[in-house]
Amino acid sequence: MSSQSTPINLVSVNTVPERAKKVIGTVIENVKxxxxxxxxxxxxxxxxxxxxxxxxxxxxxxxxxxxxWTPEQQEEIQKIARDTIPGIKTQATPTGLQAQGGPEGVIKYLMERIDDIMTEK
Structure with missing residues (x-):
């Protein structure tokens, strides 16, 4: 089954949904x-x-x-995800990256990793 046949659902865990939508929307647009x-x-x-x-x-x-989220919270979130959906791929953005680099920093970080995330088994 190719990744092009069925859309891949991605969820985010972010206390600012508008920011999540903007950042992830940009990443999705860049790799469409x-x-x-x-x-x-x-x-x-x-x-x-x-x-x-x-x-x-x-x-x-x-x-x-x-x-x-703190590193401990990120680990908890990722554990919940893996326990709920075995095989789900998780990516934690380094704590404080948004504060340091703004949305552009987060987008750059995710863009550098998206191929690894998508091809990870």
């Missing part, structure tokens, strides 16, 4: 010639991650964790 990715939802809380993942069909294949 290679990957068919849909930003299927965002959770603003750690508690909301599991219900969000369970509510999306087909299940998300990627979870992006924003930089406002």
């Amino acid at each position: 010639d290679k990957y068919d990715i849909v930003h299927a939802g965002n959770s603003t809380t750690i508690e909301g991650v599991k219900p969000l993942l369970e509510s999306i069909q087909p299940p998300p294949k990627i979870l992006f964790c924003a930089s406002m």
Whole structure:
């Protein structure tokens, strides 16, 4: 099954949904010639991650964790994702990157990693 046949659902965990939509929307736009990715939802809380993942069909294949979470919170979010959807790919943006580099810094960080995320087994 090629990645082009079915859109890949991606979810984010970000306390500022508008920012998540903008940043992830830019990444998706930048890779649309290679990957068919849909930003299927965002959770603003750690508690909301599991219900969000369970509510999306087909299940998300990627979870992006924003930089406002501490490393411990990011690990918890990623564990919830892996426990809820075995095989989901997770990416945690380094804590504080948004504050240091702004949205452009986060977009650059994700763009440098998107191929690895998409081809990861």
